[in-house]
Amino acid sequence: MPSWNDLLEEFSSTPDPQKSQWIEDRRAEFFGGVSRHQGGRNVIFYGAAFLQKQAPAPMVSITHEDINGFMSVIYGMDWSKGLTLLLHTPGGNPNAAQTIVEYLRSKFASVEVIVPALAMSAGTMISLASDKITMGRQSQLGPIDPQLTVGGRTMSARGVVDQFTRASAEILKNPAAAHVWAPITQSLGPALLADAQAALDYSETMVAEWLSRWMFSGDADAVAKGKAVAKHFNDASTHKSHGRRIDLAEAVAQGLTVEKLEDDQPLQELVLSVYHLMTILFEHSPATKLIMGSNGHNWMKNLAPGEAA
Structure with a gap:
């Protein structure tokens, strides 16, 4: 050739x-x-x-x-x-x-x-x-973690969820931290958090189902394997970059x-x-x-x- x-x-x-x-x-x-x-x-x-x-x-x-x-x-x-x-x-x-x-x-x-x-x-x-x-x-x-477009900017759905999680933990530990986090959380808004989590769940659940239906079809643990693989590919916290x-x-x-x-x-x-x-x-x-x-x-x-x- x-x-x-x-x-x-x-x-x-x-x-x-x-x-x-x-x-x-x-x-x-x-x-x-x-x-x-x-x-x-x-x-x-x-x-x-x-x-x-x-x-x-x-x-x-x-x-x-x-x-x-x-x-x-x-x-x-x-x-x-x-x-x-x-x-x-x-x-x-x-x-x-x-x-x-x-x-x-x-x-x-x-x-x-x-x-x-x-x-x-x-x-x-x-x-x-x-x-x-x-x-x-x-x-x-x-990675298959979804990317969201907000205000002309593209951001990781996992990044949005992780940021809210971090903000909640730091504010619970030190209420004074709320003043630091306020401008960030207000700019994102609770609706974006819900959308980001829904997007993550959607991609992971769908790919897990596909894997269990086709590639892992016939395996005794097809459903569990599908979920584990989909979770890995959707785990932006591990991959660090959507282009990894x-x-x-x-x-x-x-x-x-x-x-x-x-x-x-x-x-x-x-x-x-x-x-x-x-x-x-x-x-x-x-x-x-x-x-x-x-x-x-x-x-x-x-x-x-x-x-x-």
């Missing part, structure tokens, strides 16, 4: 009028290769140009609009053959992730996720709803069903070729989000003229 540099050289040397056809031919070659290697399974690549473009968040993150793309792309697939989902995303709306998961799981007899590079936040949630995850040395998942890298070793240590991409060299070469091809497409087109299927169906989100790139 060609390297990223090989593909880029091929693309650059292809005359401009033929570049689109070159992309399509290579896409068909690599997607078909992954499908055949996986026993004829359906293959979908869901990816965003968050590493290549400074685009508005909805253009690169997981949103409710994405369900339209998945519906379009899976049309005509033989759902009984299962789905291999190649996932590359910074994350996004947990509610949209739930919609995508429930839709795909209602259609396909089995779902496996391959992470060529990054599947963060809500992307991790989707990964945890699979039967198994395949990761390479370069691959990473991330959770690699293959940590995923395995949590009991997830994870395979090493390097253990299957032909699959690794095919998956990375798909990823490199999509990287080239993101860099040389207005595309910010792609959903592409092994059946040749595509859905694309493009930057509008004048938007940041």
Whole structure:
């Protein structure tokens, strides 16, 4: 399989009028290769140009609009053959992730996720709803603790809860501390505390259920395992950063069903070729989000003229 540099050289040397056809031919070659290697399974690549473009968040993150793309792309697939989902995303709306998961799981007899590079936040949630995850040395998942937008600022839901907890403890210990905490707690407000806790509970409960239903299905302690894993991924107090890298070793240590991409060299070469091809497409087109299927169906989100790139 060609390297990223090989593909880029091929693309650059292809005359401009033929570049689109070159992309399509290579896409068909690599997607078909992954499908055949996986026993004829359906293959979908869901990816965003968050590493290549400074685009508005909805253009690169997981949103409710994405369900339209998945519906379009899976049309005509033989759902009984299962789905291999190649996932590359910074994350996004947990509610949209739930919609995508429930839709795909209602259609396909089995779902496996391959992470060529990054599947963060809500992307991790989707990964945890699979039967198994395949990761390479370069691959990473991330914490699933929700992020809240308040007054144009993004803040951790766990941070909000922890701050109120700390304030309560310090004020109970020393009532005079209330004067110090007053400006902070007043700016956040009790409604935000309730929203933050609800968001944390929502993500953790949902992922725990998915794990017990699918990845841990058949285990005698599936419910307990699901809850423990969901709690770990949702524990921002431990992770410290919403963008923290959770690699293959940590995923395995949590009991997830994870395979090493390097253990299957032909699959690794095919998956990375798909990823490199999509990287080239993101860099040389207005595309910010792609959903592409092994059946040749595509859905694309493009930057509008004048938007940041």
